[in-house]
Amino acid sequence: MARILIAGAGIGGLAAAGCLLLAGHDVEIYEQAPALGEIGAGIQQSANATHVMRHLGVLEALEDMAFLPPVTEFRLFDSGEVLQALALAATHRERHGAPYLQLHRADYHAVLAARIEALKPGCIRLNATVTGFREEAGGIALVLADGTEVSGDLLIGADGIKSAVRRRIAGANRPEYTGDSAWRLTVPVGRLPPGFLDGKSSIWVGPDKHAVVYFLRGGSLLNFVGAVELEERIEESWTQKRPWTELRADFEGWHPDILTIVDAADRDACYRWPLNVHPHLESWSAGRATLLGDAAHPMLPYMAQGAAVAVEDGAILARALAEAGSIPDALALYERHRKPRARRIVDESRANRRLFHLPSEAALRAAFAERNMDRERSDWLYNYNPMTVEL
Ligand SMILES: Cc1cc2nc3c(=O)[nH]c(=O)nc-3n(C[C@H](O)[C@H](O)[C@H](O)COP(=O)(O)OP(=O)(O)OC[C@H]3O[C@@H](n4cnc5c(N)ncnc54)[C@H](O)[C@@H]3O)c2cc1C
Numbered sequence: 532m533a534r535i536l537i538a539g540a541g542i543g544g545l546a547a548a549g550c551l552l553l554a555g556h557d558v559e560i561y562e563q564a565p566a567l568g569e570i571g572a573g574i575q576q577s578a579n580a581t582h583v584m585r586h587l588g589v590l591e592a593l594e595d596m597a598f599l600p601p602v603t604e605f606r607l608f609d610s611g612e613v614l615q616a617l618a619l620a621a622t623h624r625e626r627h628g629a630p631y632l633q634l635h636r637a638d639y640h641a642v643l644a645a646r647i648e649a650l651k652p653g654c655i656r657l658n659a660t661v662t663g664f665r666e667e668a669g670g671i672a673l674v675l676a677d678g679t680e681v682s683g684d685l686l687i688g689a690d691g692i693k694s695a696v697r698r699r700i701a702g703a704n705r706p707e708y709t710g711d712s713a714w715r716l717t718v719p720v721g722r723l724p725p726g727f728l729d730g731k732s733s734i735w736v737g738p739d740k741h742a743v744v745y746f747l748r749g750g751s752l753l754n755f756v757g758a759v760e761l762e763e764r765i766e767e768s769w770t771q772k773r774p775w776t777e778l779r780a781d782f783e784g785w786h787p788d789i790l791t792i793v794d795a796a797d798r799d800a801c802y803r804w805p806l807n808v809h810p811h812l813e814s815w816s817a818g819r820a821t822l823l824g825d826a827a828h829p830m831l832p833y834m835a836q837g838a839a840v841a842v843e844d845g846a847i848l849a850r851a852l853a854e855a856g857s858i859p860d861a862l863a864l865y866e867r868h869r870k871p872r873a874r875r876i877v878d879e880s881r882a883n884r885r886l887f888h889l890p891s892e893a894a895l896r897a898a899f900a901e902r903n904m905d906r907e908r909s910d911w912l913y914n915y916n917p918m919t920v921e922l
Pocket residue numbers: 538539540541542543544561562563564573574575576659660661662689690691692693694695713715756804806823824825826832835836837838839840841
């Protein structure tokens with residue numbers, strides 16, 4: 532069994548650690564933050580990720596704290612007309628063998644972190660910033676900011692879009708701004724009219740922007756993402772607190788349900804995130820180092836798949852190590868299997884930018900009339916089971 536070092540204790544790093552610990556490897560995670568945690572926003576996880584949660588033994592705990600939506604509707608920004616619907620809840624579970632969950636990120640992250648700590652106490656090292664790595668005879672040494680080196684058999688860079696491991700594998704490249712920024716906020720449902728949106732998730736599409744609305748924590752909290760085209764490039768800063776009036780102005784003229792959410796938002800907690808990506812990477816690995824999640828394939832969040840694909844990566848990497856005879860063979864198998872799927876999801880997420888932001892009601896109606904999102908996503912996206920798919 533291998534000694535495996537992971538940079539980053541995000542959802543991707545934790546899920547990979549769980550799969551590798553269950554496979555019998557010795558794992559250590561190095562996380563730059565002084566404390567574990569995630570931001571106060573929602574996340575959707577479809578069956579392609581929740582199969583892995585079942586394998587990790589946390590699916591029941593997650594279901595208890597999630598919201599399981601009946602459906603996601605695509606709606607026109609102003610009239611609210613429903614253009615299409617994706618069947619979720621029982622249909623998603625029946626079709627794909629695992630549930631579609633809407634979770635608070637902090638809950639999701641805490642459940643995963645607790646599971647890792649139970650599998651190997653002390654496995655997660657905090658205040659540990661990875662700056663790079665060095666190949667050494669028969670192994671690899673991870674280098675920390677304080678100069679400490681830690682030896683292992685394999686290093687996994689799960690350190691997100693600004694990954695130091697990626698920089699070492701692929702050379703320096705800064706994340707590129709996509710031209711879109713996302714407002715993210717949550718609203719307690721007590722502030723909304725009774726029965727608001729009937730618990731349905733919705734994606735509201737309109738000229739130059741779209742909004743994603745769904746419920747969390749048993750339906751007690753509503754999550755709102757407002758993705759807007761915004762050419763001004765925001766340097767370096769990850770998140771920016773912006774005046775509520777800017778949020779309100781961005782959605783002026785939109786459906787009353789959207790304005791109800793915006794009006795119920797905390798005035799002093801409106802954050803806008805620039806959405807950044809990297810170009811496709813030719814190779815995710817170098818020697819005994821590899822990447823997963825946003826470090827390997829950051830994407831626009833327009834299919835709600837970034838973390839799900841990170842979770843898939845970890846499960847497949849653990850299986851590749853079990854199937855291949857050596858670490859180089861395992862990394863080759865991992866990349867061969869993962870790259871085409873990750874690339875497709877990155878590309879389709881980007882293509883949704885165009886689809887969701889078409890310039891008129893007529894163009895949106897016509898484009899949605901040509902698609903069957905429910906069938907498309909069921910056919911190849913949600914029906915992928917990382918625990919059983921052929922490698
Ligand atoms: C608006 C929005 C909505 C989204 N909605 C969804 C959704 O519904 N479903 C979904 O699946 N995905 C969604 N995503 C995508 C998802 O958030 C990301 O793809 C996912 O969080 C990536 O996980 P990760 O573990 O790869 O990276 P990260 O979450 O970025 O974690 C990286 C970790 O590494 C640590 N780190 C960084 N550098 C270092 C270093 N040098 N040394 C040590 N540690 C380091 C960081 O502190 C962090 O803990 C959304 C994204 C956005 C922006």
